[in-house]
Amino acid sequence: MLAAAPAPSAAQSKTITLCWAAWDPANALVELSKDFTAKTGIGMKFEFVPWPNFADRMLNELNSKGKLCDLLIGDSQWIGGSAENGHYVKLNDFFSKEGIKMEDFAPATVYAYSTWPKGTPNYWALPAMGDANGWFYRKDWFEKPELKKEFKDKYGFELAPPKTQTELQKIAEFFQGRTVDGQKVYGAAIFTERGSEGITMGATSSLYPFGFKYENTPGKYDMEGAVNSADAVKGLEFYKSLYKCCTPPGYTDSYMGEGLDAFKSGQVAMMMNWFAFMPGMAKDEKVGSKTGFFVNPGEKIAASTLGGQGISVVSYSPNRDEALAYIKWFANPDVQKKWWSLGGYSCHNAVLNDPGFKTSQPFAAQFLEAMGGVQDFWQEPAYASLLQAMQKRLHDYVVADKGTAKEALDGLIKDWTETFKEEGKL
Amino acid sequence: MSKLNEIADRAAGATPPSLAGAMRGLSDRSIAWIFIAPTMILLLAINIFPLIWTIYLSLTNYRANRPNAEIKFVGTEHYEKILTNPDVWAAMQSTAHFVVWTIALQTIIGFALAWLLDRKFRGHGFWTTVILLPMMLSPAVVGNFWKFLYQPQIGLFNYIISFFTGAEPSSFEMLGSVQLAPWAIIIVDTWMWTPYVMLICLAGLRSIPDYIYEAAEIDRASNWRQFWSITIPMCLPFIMLAVLFRGIENFKMFDMVNLLTGGGPGSTTEVASITLKREAFEKWRTGFSSAFAIILFVTVFGLANIYVKALNKVKSR
Numbered sequence: 190m191l192a193a194a195p196a197p198s199a200a201q202s203k204t205i206t207l208c209w210a211a212w213d214p215a216n217a218l219v220e221l222s223k224d225f226t227a228k229t230g231i232g233m234k235f236e237f238v239p240w241p242n243f244a245d246r247m248l249n250e251l252n253s254k255g256k257l258c259d260l261l262i263g264d265s266q267w268i269g270g271s272a273e274n275g276h277y278v279k280l281n282d283f284f285s286k287e288g289i290k291m292e293d294f295a296p297a298t299v300y301a302y303s304t305w306p307k308g309t310p311n312y313w314a315l316p317a318m319g320d321a322n323g324w325f326y327r328k329d330w331f332e333k334p335e336l337k338k339e340f341k342d343k344y345g346f347e348l349a350p351p352k353t354q355t356e357l358q359k360i361a362e363f364f365q366g367r368t369v370d371g372q373k374v375y376g377a378a379i380f381t382e383r384g385s386e387g388i389t390m391g392a393t394s395s396l397y398p399f400g401f402k403y404e405n406t407p408g409k410y411d412m413e414g415a416v417n418s419a420d421a422v423k424g425l426e427f428y429k430s431l432y433k434c435c436t437p438p439g440y441t442d443s444y445m446g447e448g449l450d451a452f453k454s455g456q457v458a459m460m461m462n463w464f465a466f467m468p469g470m471a472k473d474e475k476v477g478s479k480t481g482f483f484v485n486p487g488e489k490i491a492a493s494t495l496g497g498q499g500i501s502v503v504s505y506s507p508n509r510d511e512a513l514a515y516i517k518w519f520a521n522p523d524v525q526k527k528w529w530s531l532g533g534y535s536c537h538n539a540v541l542n543d544p545g546f547k548t549s550q551p552f553a554a555q556f557l558e559a560m561g562g563v564q565d566f567w568q569e570p571a572y573a574s575l576l577q578a579m580q581k582r583l584h585d586y587v588v589a590d591k592g593t594a595k596e597a598l599d600g601l602i603k604d605w606t607e608t609f610k611e612e613g614k615l
Numbered sequence: 616m617s618k619l620n621e622i623a624d625r626a627a628g629a630t631p632p633s634l635a636g637a638m639r640g641l642s643d644r645s646i647a648w649i650f651i652a653p654t655m656i657l658l659l660a661i662n663i664f665p666l667i668w669t670i671y672l673s674l675t676n677y678r679a680n681r682p683n684a685e686i687k688f689v690g691t692e693h694y695e696k697i698l699t700n701p702d703v704w705a706a707m708q709s710t711a712h713f714v715v716w717t718i719a720l721q722t723i724i725g726f727a728l729a730w731l732l733d734r735k736f737r738g739h740g741f742w743t744t745v746i747l748l749p750m751m752l753s754p755a756v757v758g759n760f761w762k763f764l765y766q767p768q769i770g771l772f773n774y775i776i777s778f779f780t781g782a783e784p785s786s787f788e789m790l791g792s793v794q795l796a797p798w799a800i801i802i803v804d805t806w807m808w809t810p811y812v813m814l815i816c817l818a819g820l821r822s823i824p825d826y827i828y829e830a831a832e833i834d835r836a837s838n839w840r841q842f843w844s845i846t847i848p849m850c851l852p853f854i855m856l857a858v859l860f861r862g863i864e865n866f867k868m869f870d871m872v873n874l875l876t877g878g879g880p881g882s883t884t885e886v887a888s889i890t891l892k893r894e895a896f897e898k899w900r901t902g903f904s905s906a907f908a909i910i911l912f913v914t915v916f917g918l919a920n921i922y923v924k925a926l927n928k929v930k931s932r
Binding site: 275 | 676679681682683702766767768785786788790791793876877878881882896897898899900
């Protein structure tokens with residue numbers, strides 16, 4: 190079924206298209222892929238779609254069996270649906286034939302980005318871009334002696350990257366409405382976006398550390414007491430209080446882009462955002478040198494919301510051999526090292542276990558720490574319905590002040606139960 | 616008549632004998648059918664067939680993202696679920712709120728503007744063009760720039776309100792507040808589409824013959840009396856037509872709401888078309904969303920028919 194990588198001479202005139210989201214790491218991948226073209230003679234085209242439209246655009250493409258993408262770096266949550274509906278090529282035989290071992294990649298990333306059913310050795314993607322939700326902060330503001338003293342006097346602990354969610358809120362409260370360097374600033378930019386996945390990705394960054402679970406027993410879909418546990422209710426109440434106390438005005442429908450704008454323009458002391466943006470931020474001329482990074486603080490447990498994606502070969506591609514050749518090339522440890530150096534987040538152990546990795550970038554150690562405690566949303570084939578239900582329940586409660594946290598989570602169980610019943614899983 | 620005969624003779628002479636043979640013996644009715652058949656086939660293909668197909672899908676569990684899954688007949692299950700779903704009713708309420716208020720405001724303001732422009736003051740042509748500008752813009756452009764105008768920290772709208780009320784500009788959020796967001800959308804739609812209503816009303820006002828007003832003057836009818844007894848009744852069919860057009864359009868409103876609030880905050884401004892889009896293209900519940908689309912279609916079609924009957928009654932008076 191799967192042919193070996195074509196020889197450069199045979200593939201001179203071929204061009205393949207790689208589809209992904211339009212963001213900083215995509216530019217790094219364009220740069221990296223020049224080496225692939227130089228080595229194999231296969232040309233590369235790219236189709237990058239802005240994040241808010243990425244899922245709509247790409248899932249439409251897959252559902253209509255479109256031939257636009259030969260390779261797709263799709264979101265981790267799509268893997269169940271894409272595997273079951275035949276959109277992705279199963280890569281087990283190819284990996285065996287080419288000697289690509291999943292043990293060479295970080296286990297959390299293999300589990301999240303490659304396998305379906307979850308945790309089984311059925312691979313539909315190669316881990317391509319590790320990612321988690323983390324935090325950016327204004328190091329220069331945190332280091333101001335007068336602010337440090339005032340903060341310590343008020344809260345009794347140092348003004349430094351927080352260790353818990355509670356500390357995070359206190360720091361955000363401290364900066365909210367304060368004048369720093371002659372400008373009115375706010376506490377934190379967090380995710381509140383309604384349309385795609387924003388508020389779910391944001392709120393789970395509080396829910397997971399407080400102890401939220403999707404099921405009591407993994408794989409049993411027994412959500413009562415897990416999704417709406419006392420810890421989960423506390424976590425959701427916390428996220429709402431963080432939104433109410435400490436975000437800039439008008440921050441009711443904001444995701445990655447709005448957060449970056451607020452942070453770069455000096456409006457907020459801290460910003461929740463994906464690790465993927467950290468290389469770009471560290472290089473930013475205006476705020477790069479003033480920015481620090483920290484992992485999502487724990488509360489009851491240490492946990493971060495998983496981002497990131499695997500790279501898959503689209504079943505409908507007429508250039509399957511060339512697409513597989515790209516995967517083989519991309520899995521090479523040397524290519525993975527260059528990927529990291531250009532601003533991509535490699536999941537390869539050769540990169541992550543390198544003794545110099547933690548000090549290679551100002552956010553590398555935090556990335557490793559975050560990837561050790563990541564949790565992901567449902568990766569079920571019905572993930573879109575499950576996600577939309579959560580978006581609605583969370584936005585209704587957090588932003589629109591509808592009902593209580595317990596009611597929101599109870600309602601979520603009702604929605605999810607209905608979906609799983611329709612799916613024949615309950 | 617002789618000219619017509621001459622043209623017919625020339626056409627007959629130019630008809631190839633084989634075609635003339637085939638046509639000979641066909642009735643006028645058959646020939647008429649041959650002429651309208653292409654249009655009818657096109658209409659059936661792009662209107663009637665999709666409608667029938669949608670009705671069929673609404674009775675199944677089909678999902679467009681599961682091409683390989685077995686399609687099961689579920690009867691009226693989707694219809695029952697929709698009609699008993701509180702979220703769907705909330706969306707219908709939001710739609711009704713939006714439709715009623717936009718139509719009321721656009722009709723009142725549109726008619727008032729038309730009445731003023733009908734006075735034919737100096738420069739009225741220029742002002743007519745200026746007033747018509749908003750409706751010439753794309754809804755995508757309008758949605759995006761009003762989003763900036765409503766921005767609490769830098770938005771011009773908040774600063775204008777602040778100037779008149781003394782309130783802090785960032786103290787209220789037009790798009791982020793549950794109370795204000797529905798009105799924010801109504802304001803934008805009214806701004807954009809009042810000129811359209813005005814244009815139709817202006818046509819109505821200009822269709823009233825001057826001699827009716829002159830007769831009223833001779834009868835010493837006051838301006839107020841003329842307005843209520845001549846202007847309004849004679850303009851009513853036009854106003855009703857404008858209400859019909861705007862009603863149908865706003866019942867289906869999607870683009871502006873999607874751009875301004877995306878249905879939020881929460882589900883406050885989630886009108887029926889946004890719910891439909893989410894079910895059809897985000898959750899991929901094709902069968903369910905087909906049933907919802909049919910319900911919306913029947914609602915609009917039913918209301919529009921009742922309305923057209925009322926319009927015909929007014930016109931026949």
